Amino acid sequence: MEKLIITAALTGGIHGKEANPALPEQPDEIIKDAVACYNAGAAIVHLHARDRQGKGVGDPAIFSEINSGIRARCPIVIQNTTGGPGIPIKERLSGLDAAPEMGSLNMGSIVFFTGKEKAELLFMNHRSEIEAFAAEMLKRGIKPEMEVYNPSMFGEVENLIAKNLLAKPYYINCVMGVEGMGGYKGTPKNLITMLEHLPEGSVFNVTGIGRWQMGMNVMAILTGGHARVGLEDNVYFRKGEPASGNAQFVERLVKISREIGRDIATPDEARAILGMQR
16 A cells, blocks of 8 residues: 555644643644654644634734744645635635645535534635635645545536646545534545545545544545544544644554554655655
8 A cells, every 4th residue: 555644733723722732823832743743754734824812814924934944843744724714715825825835725615513502613615716726726836635525525626627727646635524514424434435536536635523533544544545633633632531732643643554554654755645846
């Protein structure tokens, strides 16, 4: 099997330190965590920016501070988000202004259920916006990581392919277990359904949200995909035990993959698998 690419999703843009004090919010914390995840075996780091109060923002200066700090300390692949519920669409482009090698690209709209009260948080992504993001990444030579939350969103992947807005290999992240309208439970059967929709020429990653993380990690390893872990997706290391940090998730995934017999990709090996030039 191809070596396993591990992505560490460090902070996200919704929950903060109230969910887990180990979640990094400020640039120095995020940089430190990125280096720790690289040392633990991660090849890619997925990044959001937050303001001084810990709120998710689209600010090119913050993204640039984080990116330059990471690059000065390790060669991990930097993937900046173009997501962020509640952030205006123009600001969401700011992550690309910090010149990452990769950018996440959400392939449809979803309503998140957040907090103990399950408040509804709309995350809208129109087709025209998806196309604009893809075109901008293609122009800048940034590799898109397409985030697909349910099978219907593969229609947007096919639309981008038909309009020549993507270059092979297509990198698709199957995000399983989002709690909300448009989410798809992280069961083995549901993941196999997602994989049946992958277009020819795809490389896939699997993200499990919350309690679905471990099972989806293992399914990714066994099916030849790649895996994402981190405090953005899950603040608990196991049931009832808060994670001590992002690197803890990476270390566990490395151990599981090697026990199964699958080696771990370095950042340069990940670049080669994904058809990227450093």
